[in-house]
Amino acid sequence: MNVIIAGAGSVGRYMAGQLQDSGHSVTLIDNDPKVVAQGQATRTPVGVTWCLGDACEVATLKSVGTAQADVVAAVTGDDEDNLVVSLLSKQEFAVPRVLARVNNPKNEWMFNDMWGVDVSVSTPHLLTGLVEEAVTVGSFVRLLSLEGGKARLAEVTLAEGSPAIAKELTDLGLPRESTVVAVLRDGHVVVPRGDTVLHQGDEVLVLVSGGVEDDVRRALVG
Amino acid sequence: MALLRRKQRDDQPIASIELPECTPICDTEPRQWVRVSGKVVRMTARPTSGQPALAISLSDETGIVTAVWTGRREIGGVTLGRKIAIEGVAVKHGDHLEFTNPGYTLLPK
Numbered sequence: 196m197n198v199i200i201a202g203a204g205s206v207g208r209y210m211a212g213q214l215q216d217s218g219h220s221v222t223l224i225d226n227d228p229k230v231v232a233q234g235q236a237t238r239t240p241v242g243v244t245w246c247l248g249d250a251c252e253v254a255t256l257k258s259v260g261t262a263q264a265d266v267v268a269a270v271t272g273d274d275e276d277n278l279v280v281s282l283l284s285k286q287e288f289a290v291p292r293v294l295a296r297v298n299n300p301k302n303e304w305m306f307n308d309m310w311g312v313d314v315s316v317s318t319p320h321l322l323t324g325l326v327e328e329a330v331t332v333g334s335f336v337r338l339l340s341l342e343g344g345k346a347r348l349a350e351v352t353l354a355e356g357s358p359a360i361a362k363e364l365t366d367l368g369l370p371r372e373s374t375v376v377a378v379l380r381d382g383h384v385v386v387p388r389g390d391t392v393l394h395q396g397d398e399v400l401v402l403v404s405g406g407v408e409d410d411v412r413r414a415l416v417g
Numbered sequence: 418m419a420l421l422r423r424k425q426r427d428d429q430p431i432a433s434i435e436l437p438e439c440t441p442i443c444d445t446e447p448r449q450w451v452r453v454s455g456k457v458v459r460m461t462a463r464p465t466s467g468q469p470a471l472a473i474s475l476s477d478e479t480g481i482v483t484a485v486w487t488g489r490r491e492i493g494g495v496t497l498g499r500k501i502a503i504e505g506v507a508v509k510h511g512d513h514l515e516f517t518n519p520g521y522t523l524l525p526k
Contacts, residue, residue: 262448262506286517289448289508309468309487311517 196220199264201250201280202271203230206296210268212240222259224250251279253287261288270296278310285311307344314341333357335412338400346404348376351415353397358417365389367414370407376400437522439502442480447509453482454502454524462490471495475503482507484516492521500524 196219200207203225211221222244225231231247234240248255250269261267267290269280277295284290295310297303297317306315324338333354337347353360359367364375364387378385379398385391393399403411439454455477463472469490475482484503486492495501505519 285508287506289506289517291508307468308465309470 196265197260197263198222198266198268199224199256199259199261199284201225201267201269201276202296203227203234203245204270204272206270207268208234208240210270211243215240215242220244222246224248224255224259226250251276251283253283256280256283256288261290264288264290266290266292266294268294268296270294272298274298274302274305278305278312281306281311283311333416335408335416346402347408349401349403349408349411351399351401351412353393353395353399353415355395356417357395357415358413359393359399359415360395362393363389364391364393367393369401369414370410372405372407373401373403373411376402437502437504439477442475442477442482444479445482445507445514447507447514450504450506452502452504453477454500455482457495457497457499457501460495460497475501482514482516483510484519484521486518494523495521500526 198214198219199222200211201224203223207223207225211223215221223234224246226247226249228247231245234243235245246255246259248258250256250271261284267280267284269277271277274297281293281295284293292313293311294314294316295306295312297306297315300317300319303315303317303320306312321339324336332352334351336350338350339348341347369375375387377400378387378391378393379400380394399415401411401415437452440451442453442455445451445453453475455475457473458476458481459474461472463470463485465487468488470485470487471489471491472483472485473495475484501524502522503516503519505516507514507516
Protein backbone atom coordinates (compact mmCIF):
# COMPACT_ATOMS: atom_id res chain seq x y z
CA MET A 196 0.00 0.00 0.00
CA ASN A 197 0.97 3.54 -0.64
CA VAL A 198 0.86 5.47 2.65
CA ILE A 199 1.44 9.17 3.24
CA ILE A 200 2.10 10.37 6.77
CA ALA A 201 1.87 14.04 7.65
CA GLY A 202 3.96 14.92 10.66
CA ALA A 203 7.35 13.32 11.34
CA GLY A 204 7.31 13.57 15.11
CA SER A 205 7.83 10.46 17.20
CA VAL A 206 4.38 9.14 16.26
CA GLY A 207 4.83 9.71 12.52
CA ARG A 208 8.34 8.29 12.41
CA TYR A 209 7.39 5.23 14.42
CA MET A 210 4.39 4.53 12.18
CA ALA A 211 6.51 5.03 9.08
CA GLY A 212 9.10 2.54 10.31
CA GLN A 213 6.52 -0.09 11.21
CA LEU A 214 4.64 0.26 7.93
CA GLN A 215 7.79 0.24 5.85
CA ASP A 216 8.89 -2.94 7.65
CA SER A 217 5.63 -4.61 6.73
CA GLY A 218 6.25 -3.86 3.08
CA HIS A 219 4.29 -0.68 2.46
CA SER A 220 5.58 2.30 0.59
CA VAL A 221 5.68 5.25 2.99
CA THR A 222 6.20 8.98 2.46
CA LEU A 223 6.76 11.25 5.46
CA ILE A 224 5.97 14.97 5.21
CA ASP A 225 7.24 17.52 7.71
CA ASN A 226 7.75 21.26 7.52
CA ASP A 227 10.77 21.35 9.85
CA PRO A 228 13.96 21.35 7.71
CA LYS A 229 15.99 20.03 10.64
CA VAL A 230 13.75 17.01 11.14
CA VAL A 231 13.72 16.16 7.43
CA ALA A 232 17.49 16.68 7.00
CA GLN A 233 18.21 14.49 9.99
CA GLY A 234 15.86 11.79 8.77
CA GLN A 235 17.42 11.81 5.31
CA ALA A 236 20.98 11.86 6.67
CA THR A 237 20.50 9.03 9.13
CA ARG A 238 18.16 7.10 6.81
CA THR A 239 15.76 6.39 9.64
CA PRO A 240 13.25 4.95 9.32
CA VAL A 241 14.87 2.84 6.59
CA GLY A 242 13.38 3.11 3.12
CA VAL A 243 10.97 5.95 3.86
CA THR A 244 10.66 8.78 1.33
CA TRP A 245 11.00 12.20 2.96
CA CYS A 246 9.34 15.40 1.86
CA LEU A 247 10.06 18.84 3.27
CA GLY A 248 6.92 20.91 3.01
CA ASP A 249 3.65 22.01 4.51
CA ALA A 250 1.17 19.13 4.33
CA CYS A 251 -1.65 21.67 4.62
CA GLU A 252 -0.79 22.88 1.10
CA VAL A 253 -2.44 21.16 -1.86
CA ALA A 254 0.80 21.54 -3.85
CA THR A 255 2.80 19.60 -1.25
CA LEU A 256 0.25 16.81 -1.13
CA LYS A 257 0.17 16.70 -4.91
CA SER A 258 3.97 16.49 -5.16
CA VAL A 259 4.11 13.36 -3.00
CA GLY A 260 1.49 11.56 -5.08
CA THR A 261 -1.53 11.83 -2.82
CA ALA A 262 -3.71 11.27 -5.89
CA GLN A 263 -2.48 7.66 -5.93
CA ALA A 264 -2.22 7.15 -2.17
CA ASP A 265 -4.23 4.40 -0.49
CA VAL A 266 -4.00 5.90 2.98
CA VAL A 267 -3.20 9.31 4.43
CA ALA A 268 -2.44 9.57 8.14
CA ALA A 269 -2.48 13.06 9.65
CA VAL A 270 -0.53 12.67 12.87
CA THR A 271 0.98 16.09 13.58
CA GLY A 272 0.83 17.50 17.09
CA ASP A 273 -1.62 20.12 15.90
CA ASP A 274 -5.31 19.28 15.61
CA GLU A 275 -6.04 22.10 13.14
CA ASP A 276 -3.32 20.85 10.81
CA ASN A 277 -4.57 17.28 11.08
CA LEU A 278 -8.07 18.41 10.11
CA VAL A 279 -6.84 20.44 7.14
CA VAL A 280 -4.71 17.57 5.86
CA SER A 281 -7.68 15.20 6.23
CA LEU A 282 -10.11 17.47 4.42
CA LEU A 283 -7.70 18.14 1.55
CA SER A 284 -6.87 14.46 1.18
CA LYS A 285 -10.53 13.54 0.95
CA GLN A 286 -11.81 16.49 -1.05
CA GLU A 287 -8.97 17.15 -3.47
CA PHE A 288 -7.53 13.66 -3.86
CA ALA A 289 -10.37 11.31 -2.84
CA VAL A 290 -8.05 9.22 -0.69
CA PRO A 291 -9.96 6.04 0.26
CA ARG A 292 -8.82 5.97 3.87
CA VAL A 293 -7.92 8.99 5.96
CA LEU A 294 -6.72 8.64 9.55
CA ALA A 295 -6.22 11.53 11.92
CA ARG A 296 -4.72 11.88 15.35
CA VAL A 297 -6.65 13.80 17.98
CA ASN A 298 -4.27 15.63 20.30
CA ASN A 299 -6.77 17.46 22.47
CA PRO A 300 -9.77 15.27 23.34
CA LYS A 301 -11.94 18.41 23.35
CA ASN A 302 -11.52 18.53 19.58
CA GLU A 303 -12.55 14.95 18.94
CA TRP A 304 -16.11 15.88 17.92
CA MET A 305 -14.74 17.52 14.79
CA PHE A 306 -12.83 14.49 13.59
CA ASN A 307 -15.55 12.98 11.42
CA ASP A 308 -16.56 12.73 7.77
CA MET A 309 -17.38 16.45 7.70
CA TRP A 310 -13.64 16.96 7.73
CA GLY A 311 -12.79 13.94 5.63
CA VAL A 312 -11.68 11.81 8.58
CA ASP A 313 -12.53 8.10 8.29
CA VAL A 314 -10.83 7.00 11.50
CA SER A 315 -9.78 9.22 14.36
CA VAL A 316 -7.44 8.08 17.08
CA SER A 317 -7.43 9.90 20.36
CA THR A 318 -4.62 8.78 22.64
CA PRO A 319 -6.16 10.25 25.81
CA HIS A 320 -9.48 8.49 25.14
CA LEU A 321 -7.71 5.25 24.33
CA LEU A 322 -5.71 5.51 27.54
CA THR A 323 -8.81 6.23 29.62
CA GLY A 324 -10.41 3.19 28.04
CA LEU A 325 -7.43 1.03 28.88
CA VAL A 326 -7.24 2.31 32.45
CA GLU A 327 -10.93 1.61 32.89
CA GLU A 328 -10.37 -1.82 31.48
CA ALA A 329 -7.59 -2.46 33.98
CA VAL A 330 -9.65 -1.45 36.97
CA THR A 331 -13.06 -2.77 36.11
CA VAL A 332 -14.06 -6.37 35.86
CA GLY A 333 -17.58 -7.13 34.84
CA SER A 334 -18.40 -3.86 33.16
CA PHE A 335 -18.59 -2.74 29.61
CA VAL A 336 -15.57 -0.70 28.42
CA ARG A 337 -15.48 1.09 25.08
CA LEU A 338 -12.03 0.81 23.55
CA LEU A 339 -12.27 2.32 20.10
CA SER A 340 -14.79 4.19 17.99
CA LEU A 341 -14.88 3.51 14.27
CA GLU A 342 -16.60 5.39 11.47
CA GLY A 343 -17.27 8.38 13.66
CA GLY A 344 -18.88 6.37 16.42
CA LYS A 345 -21.16 4.27 14.22
CA ALA A 346 -19.27 1.17 15.30
CA ARG A 347 -17.42 0.56 18.52
CA LEU A 348 -15.01 -1.98 19.80
CA ALA A 349 -15.88 -2.73 23.40
CA GLU A 350 -14.56 -5.10 25.99
CA VAL A 351 -16.09 -6.97 28.86
CA THR A 352 -14.25 -9.08 31.40
CA LEU A 353 -16.75 -11.68 32.52
CA ALA A 354 -17.26 -11.46 36.26
CA GLU A 355 -18.82 -14.05 38.51
CA GLY A 356 -22.54 -14.07 37.93
CA SER A 357 -22.41 -12.91 34.32
CA PRO A 358 -25.28 -14.45 32.34
CA ALA A 359 -22.82 -15.35 29.58
CA ILE A 360 -20.71 -17.80 31.60
CA ALA A 361 -20.82 -21.45 30.43
CA LYS A 362 -22.89 -20.50 27.40
CA GLU A 363 -22.04 -21.01 23.76
CA LEU A 364 -21.75 -17.81 21.75
CA THR A 365 -24.75 -18.68 19.59
CA ASP A 366 -26.89 -18.97 22.72
CA LEU A 367 -26.01 -15.52 24.05
CA GLY A 368 -28.71 -13.85 22.02
CA LEU A 369 -26.47 -11.02 20.86
CA PRO A 370 -28.18 -8.59 18.51
CA ARG A 371 -27.38 -8.91 14.79
CA GLU A 372 -25.62 -5.55 14.81
CA SER A 373 -22.90 -6.92 17.07
CA THR A 374 -20.36 -9.68 16.97
CA VAL A 375 -17.74 -11.16 19.26
CA VAL A 376 -14.40 -10.64 17.53
CA ALA A 377 -12.02 -12.21 20.04
CA VAL A 378 -11.94 -13.87 23.42
CA LEU A 379 -8.82 -13.42 25.52
CA ARG A 380 -8.32 -16.31 27.96
CA ASP A 381 -5.25 -16.93 30.15
CA GLY A 382 -3.09 -14.83 27.87
CA HIS A 383 -4.26 -16.61 24.71
CA VAL A 384 -6.49 -15.35 21.98
CA VAL A 385 -9.41 -17.65 21.29
CA VAL A 386 -10.87 -17.08 17.84
CA PRO A 387 -14.59 -17.12 18.49
CA ARG A 388 -16.87 -19.62 16.78
CA GLY A 389 -20.52 -20.22 17.39
CA ASP A 390 -19.74 -23.13 19.70
CA THR A 391 -17.09 -21.33 21.77
CA VAL A 392 -18.05 -21.60 25.45
CA LEU A 393 -17.31 -18.60 27.65
CA HIS A 394 -15.68 -18.87 31.07
CA GLN A 395 -15.47 -16.58 34.04
CA GLY A 396 -12.53 -14.16 33.63
CA ASP A 397 -12.64 -14.24 29.83
CA GLU A 398 -12.04 -10.88 28.20
CA VAL A 399 -14.59 -10.66 25.43
CA LEU A 400 -14.02 -8.14 22.63
CA VAL A 401 -17.23 -7.17 20.87
CA LEU A 402 -17.77 -5.07 17.80
CA VAL A 403 -21.02 -3.14 18.24
CA SER A 404 -22.71 -1.03 15.62
CA GLY A 405 -25.80 1.11 15.88
CA GLY A 406 -27.67 1.51 19.11
CA VAL A 407 -27.57 -2.02 20.41
CA GLU A 408 -24.93 -1.43 23.06
CA ASP A 409 -27.45 -1.88 25.89
CA ASP A 410 -28.55 -5.27 24.53
CA VAL A 411 -24.94 -6.42 24.31
CA ARG A 412 -24.27 -5.18 27.82
CA ARG A 413 -27.32 -7.08 29.08
CA ALA A 414 -26.18 -10.30 27.43
CA LEU A 415 -22.62 -10.11 28.75
CA VAL A 416 -22.79 -8.17 32.01
CA GLY A 417 -26.34 -8.83 33.13
CA MET B 418 -7.82 44.64 -18.41
CA ALA B 419 -9.58 41.96 -16.45
CA LEU B 420 -12.36 44.42 -15.79
CA LEU B 421 -12.62 45.16 -19.50
CA ARG B 422 -12.87 41.49 -20.30
CA ARG B 423 -15.52 41.05 -17.66
CA LYS B 424 -17.39 44.01 -19.15
CA GLN B 425 -17.31 42.43 -22.57
CA ARG B 426 -18.61 39.19 -21.14
CA ASP B 427 -21.45 41.01 -19.45
CA ASP B 428 -22.40 42.58 -22.74
CA GLN B 429 -22.75 39.25 -24.44
CA PRO B 430 -26.09 37.48 -24.46
CA ILE B 431 -25.96 34.65 -21.93
CA ALA B 432 -26.34 31.92 -24.51
CA SER B 433 -23.09 32.87 -26.19
CA ILE B 434 -20.92 32.52 -23.08
CA GLU B 435 -18.66 29.60 -23.69
CA LEU B 436 -19.54 26.68 -21.43
CA PRO B 437 -16.66 24.81 -19.84
CA GLU B 438 -15.77 21.56 -21.55
CA CYS B 439 -17.29 18.63 -19.70
CA THR B 440 -16.59 14.90 -19.61
CA PRO B 441 -19.58 12.61 -20.19
CA ILE B 442 -20.52 11.08 -16.85
CA CYS B 443 -20.01 7.53 -18.16
CA ASP B 444 -16.35 8.35 -18.94
CA THR B 445 -15.64 9.72 -15.47
CA GLU B 446 -12.87 7.91 -13.64
CA PRO B 447 -12.52 7.85 -9.87
CA ARG B 448 -9.69 9.90 -8.34
CA GLN B 449 -9.14 11.94 -11.51
CA TRP B 450 -9.93 15.63 -11.67
CA VAL B 451 -12.97 16.08 -13.95
CA ARG B 452 -15.72 18.47 -14.83
CA VAL B 453 -19.15 17.04 -15.55
CA SER B 454 -22.45 18.70 -16.21
CA GLY B 455 -26.05 17.61 -16.07
CA LYS B 456 -29.41 18.11 -14.50
CA VAL B 457 -30.02 17.93 -10.78
CA VAL B 458 -32.35 14.94 -10.49
CA ARG B 459 -32.35 14.43 -6.75
CA MET B 460 -31.62 16.54 -3.70
CA THR B 461 -31.33 15.16 -0.20
CA ALA B 462 -30.33 16.56 3.14
CA ARG B 463 -27.81 14.10 4.48
CA PRO B 464 -26.80 15.06 7.97
CA THR B 465 -23.53 13.44 8.91
CA SER B 466 -22.35 13.23 12.49
CA GLY B 467 -24.95 15.78 13.48
CA GLN B 468 -23.80 18.32 10.89
CA PRO B 469 -25.83 19.34 7.86
CA ALA B 470 -24.84 18.21 4.39
CA LEU B 471 -26.49 18.60 1.01
CA ALA B 472 -26.34 15.68 -1.41
CA ILE B 473 -27.48 15.93 -5.00
CA SER B 474 -27.57 13.52 -7.91
CA LEU B 475 -26.53 14.89 -11.25
CA SER B 476 -27.48 13.18 -14.47
CA ASP B 477 -26.58 13.63 -18.13
CA GLU B 478 -27.68 11.24 -20.88
CA THR B 479 -24.82 8.87 -20.06
CA GLY B 480 -25.02 8.36 -16.31
CA ILE B 481 -25.44 9.73 -12.84
CA VAL B 482 -23.07 11.01 -10.15
CA THR B 483 -23.54 12.25 -6.60
CA ALA B 484 -22.13 15.41 -5.08
CA VAL B 485 -22.07 16.17 -1.37
CA TRP B 486 -21.46 19.58 0.13
CA THR B 487 -20.74 19.37 3.83
CA GLY B 488 -21.85 21.98 6.30
CA ARG B 489 -24.74 23.39 4.28
CA ARG B 490 -28.41 22.66 3.84
CA GLU B 491 -28.89 24.47 0.55
CA ILE B 492 -26.99 26.26 -2.17
CA GLY B 493 -28.58 29.22 -3.88
CA GLY B 494 -29.48 28.34 -7.48
CA VAL B 495 -28.98 24.61 -7.07
CA THR B 496 -32.52 23.36 -7.40
CA LEU B 497 -34.23 20.28 -8.81
CA GLY B 498 -34.09 20.24 -12.59
CA ARG B 499 -31.40 22.93 -12.75
CA LYS B 500 -28.48 22.34 -15.08
CA ILE B 501 -25.14 22.68 -13.34
CA ALA B 502 -21.52 21.73 -13.90
CA ILE B 503 -19.36 20.41 -11.08
CA GLU B 504 -15.63 19.90 -10.97
CA GLY B 505 -13.43 17.98 -8.60
CA VAL B 506 -12.21 14.53 -7.76
CA ALA B 507 -14.71 11.72 -7.30
CA VAL B 508 -14.50 8.64 -5.17
CA LYS B 509 -16.18 5.36 -6.02
CA HIS B 510 -19.01 4.42 -3.65
CA GLY B 511 -20.31 1.01 -4.62
CA ASP B 512 -21.28 1.40 -8.27
CA HIS B 513 -21.49 5.18 -8.47
CA LEU B 514 -19.13 8.12 -8.12
CA GLU B 515 -19.35 10.73 -5.40
CA PHE B 516 -17.75 14.16 -5.25
CA THR B 517 -17.06 15.85 -1.91
CA ASN B 518 -17.37 19.63 -1.90
CA PRO B 519 -16.86 20.02 -5.67
CA GLY B 520 -16.65 23.40 -7.34
CA TYR B 521 -19.88 24.20 -9.18
CA THR B 522 -21.15 26.43 -11.95
CA LEU B 523 -24.81 27.22 -12.51
CA LEU B 524 -25.58 26.83 -16.20
CA PRO B 525 -28.18 28.84 -18.11
CA LYS B 526 -31.66 27.38 -17.90
